[in-house]
Amino acid sequence: AIRMTQSPSSLSASTGDRVTITCRASQGISSYLAWYQQKPGKAPKLLIYAASTLQSGVPSRFSGSGSGTDFTLTISCLQSEDFATYYCQQYYSYPPTFGQGTKLEIK
Amino acid sequence: QVQLVQSGAEVKKPGASVKVSCKASGYTFTGYYMHWVRQAPGQGLEWMGRINPNSGGTNYAQKFQGRVTMTRDTSISTAYMELSRLRSDDTAVYYCAREGPLAVAGSFDYWGQGTLVTVSS
Numbered sequence: 344a345i346r347m348t349q350s351p352s353s354l355s356a357s358t359g360d361r362v363t364i365t366c367r368a369s370q371g372i373s374s375y376l377a378w379y380q381q382k383p384g385k386a387p388k389l390l391i392y393a394a395s396t397l398q399s400g401v402p403s404r405f406s407g408s409g410s411g412t413d414f415t416l417t418i419s420c421l422q423s424e425d426f427a428t429y430y431c432q433q434y435y436s437y438p439p440t441f442g443q444g445t446k447l448e449i450k
Numbered sequence: 451q452v453q454l455v456q457s458g459a460e461v462k463k464p465g466a467s468v469k470v471s472c473k474a475s476g477y478t479f480t481g482y483y484m485h486w487v488r489q490a491p492g493q494g495l496e497w498m499g500r501i502n503p504n505s506g507g508t509n510y511a512q513k514f515q516g517r518v519t520m521t522r523d524t525s526i527s528t529a530y531m532e533l534s535r536l537r538s539d540d541t542a543v544y545y546c547a548r549e550g551p552l553a554v555a556g557s558f559d560y561w562g563q564g565t566l567v568t569v570s571s
Binding site for chain 2: 386389430434437438440441444
């Protein structure tokens with residue numbers, strides 16, 4: 344199975360900051376990568392698919408980039424509702440696998 | 451609007467089985483794969499398998515082979531996930547998640563609210 348590694352595991356930031364989360368795949372996955380946001384007690388929410396395409400309804404302050412093995416999720420101007428845990432997921436090959444998550448906390 | 455509504459929380463003893471349901475509405479149930487993903491307390495997301503609601507065909511994660519069974523009832527647009535021989539480390543929230551269409555395929559665009567399964571003697 345392809346291993347997905349996110350960094351950092353946790354991150355403290357302030358409202359208005361720009362933050363970047365990194366996801367690395369153990370082998371090339373082209374652009375078959377998704378990003379999810381999960382808030383406590385809630386199901387994950389799809390933010391980005393195909394590495395850089397914003398899901399309908401997701402604010403434009405979220406962006407994704409990368410291909411091959413290295414990917415990033417950037418939030419350009421943090422809002423209070425963005426403090427959550429973020430997961431990457433590869434769907435290049437079965438089984439689909441997730442990163443371990445990055446918890447974004449308020450500084 | 452698309453909705454996935456799961457059955458309620460369960461408490462089971464070790465060795466028992468649990469069956470979780472996921473009722474879909476707002477779209478053509480047979481047109482999209484349904485996946486099951488679980489999350490142990492304080493942990494990350496773990497893919498368990500998927501079912502093609504049209505054919506009933508399934509793919510399971512190797513870890514769950516022999517213990518998990520995914521089925522569906524197209525007459526009521528409901529998918530099911532049954533996990534047998536439960537252990538304490540199966541305690542988790544279990545989610546159903548729809549695989550997206552076309553360009554979104556492979557990612558999960560709609561999720562159920564989750565079902566907490568607690569395994570305890």
